Amino acid sequence: MSTRGDKGIIRIIVVAVVLALLLAWAEGDLAFIGIGPWDAYFVRILNLAAINAVLALSLNLVNGFTGQFSLGHAGFMAVGAYTTSLLVMTPQMKKTVFFMEPMFEPLDRICIPFLPALLIGGAVSCVFGVLVGIPALRLKGDYLAIATLGFAEIIRLVLQNVRRLTNGALGLKGIPHVVNLWWTFGVGIAVFLFFRGFVRSSFGRALIAIRENETAAELMGIDIFRHKLLAFAISSFVTGVGGGLMASLLTTIDPVMFKLPTTFQILLTVVLGGMGSLSGSVIAAFIVTFMTEFLRVVEEPIHLGVWSIQGIPGLRMVIFSALLVIVVVFYPRGLLGNKELTWENLSSPVSRLFRRRVAS
Amino acid sequence: MLKRTFGFGIAVLLVLAMLSGCGQKEAKEIRIGVFEPMTGSSAAGGQMTWEGIQLANELYPEVLGKKVVLYLEDNKTDKNEAANAVTRLIEQKKVVAIIGSYGSGLSMAAGPIVMKNKIPTVGCSPTNPLVTVDNPYYFRVCFIDPFQGKVMAKYAYNDLNARTAVIIRDVQDPYAVGLAQYFKEAFIALTGKTDSILAELEYNTGDQDFTAQLNTAAGKKPDVIFAPGAYGDAAIMIRQARQMKINCPFLGGDTWEAPEFIQIGGEAVEGAALSTHYSAQAPGTEAAKTFVEAYRKKYNKEPNAFAALGFDAYCLILDAINRAGKAEPQAIRDAIAATKNFKGVTGTITLDENGDANKSAVILQVKDGKFVYLTTVEPD
Structure with missing residues (x-):
């Protein structure tokens, strides 16, 4: 041992x-x-992939492990992104950006470092998570999906209309570009390790029990509502942090970013990786992010000697969708299902190659 | 077995994709990058702009004796994609200048990247003032919202003799919000009365029913209604207004200039006026004539403002490279910044200290189911 x-x-x-x-x-x-x-392009995709991994992990906790189908992800991202951005932007930049209507009084002078801002962003998102969760988590299945979807839309509409707080549809710009690979991978690894510990703890096992059979779980003495709410709160905290990271990577955000397709993109990642597999979510986030970028090649004009083909915009999404269909056909439960990538199943093909048994 | 073959196939594809990205040889050509929304919700605008850019490249394929090669990246109407696309153009395609993008949000996502890499970028139609603020490498060939709002206010005050107005704006659309704000400021300045704007009403993109807003507006009895927003929403709104016997003129911005506006609005939109960048009927420059003829020949349809702006962005960069005498990003940037009285399709362009175009606007009116050129408004 x-x-x-x-x-x-x-x-x-x-x-x-x-x-x-x-x-x-x-x-x-x-x-x-x-x-x-x-290459800065490659580094940028790595950053984006890590942020997508954080977002996928947090969605997986609720959708994959707890089995509660939530579609409010973009809303929590928006809360985190806006809170973080408004806290880290310099007062001078705020003045420039809020040129139509001045910002609310005390907030226009506040400017704090990135890390506390990111944590506050997560915390505010978490508060929203609890507030939404208390009524919404009493619903099940489709109804929960609709309720959380409605929440995300409400958040977006509020962002669009409270112009003195969010600058409305014009969006924010000049958010300090703080994030680099240390930030994105640091947060990504921290979230991954925390989640790994969490799903292995008694809480995590309770969540899985709820997913498998709610009635049975309740009979075992699990407080269903409290556990669901806890999962929801943790998930919304991490999502808020992910949104904050994305805001800093892009340096500009607007409400249109946080529409339903954003949620679907992350949901797609989670399903591709496997509902209930943390390593699956991470792998899928990297695959999805890198694929959409690398497939740009197919949209460019191709020259084969004297013969050249005009690029067709949108072709990469067609190929990407086709690949997704193939994956779903061969791996109906996602790439990893609900299994995890571990040292053992990573090393076994390697060890088979060298004809050595792994000590177990 | 199938599974393994499939996995292997994906791995090969990934490696190929990676390899094809690198190792492009340096050529004796000048590379200009284009990032536009070719797919996604703004695809129509991006495609029209790209048509204009391609046409310009066909007509003027060379500068300083070197071939100009365009590199197009699609940004899918997504901010992350826009940032990726621009990084790819700079890092992998080694472009010396960039054109784009339709949609101010997408341009703003690219802003810090082109600034960091010191690559001059010319936007075709992002009208949000924030795009060029604090960014010495971002320019644009379109006028910005403040000017357009002012143009319509002047038109309402001088030509329509309007003394009161109601604004109905799309609160989700940054363009409409900006335009409404500047119309209001200019109109108040013209009339000298703060209460000349009787009401500011709001709706959301895609709304189908405007009776609440129109009822309020009708009660105020305004001389004109200014309703910047998407053509579809505006056309439905005007139809409903006419049914409710609201007969005052409707004014809007360049987003109205789409055939669908007249198709949806039908009889109701007769007389509606809008400001835009360019009109094929306007007595234009030599450049405008060449453009219109070439466009009709190549695409077999009437050119619109976005194609014209794409055309102008390309020509402006070429003009700057010519004046700089070399195709280096910094030299091109300085030359673009110094642009004065550039004779473009959409008017004579002078760039101000922010990199915004100071140029004329045209006003069109719907007459007998067609957009008819009314007048040109010069900048002050």
């Missing part, structure tokens, strides 16, 4: 060091020894 624990710790340290070196290389922190940074 102790050897296994030692091995685990060494493994974690090795992975952490390798990952840290890679991130430092990509960010250009190793420039003093003459390597890095990576």
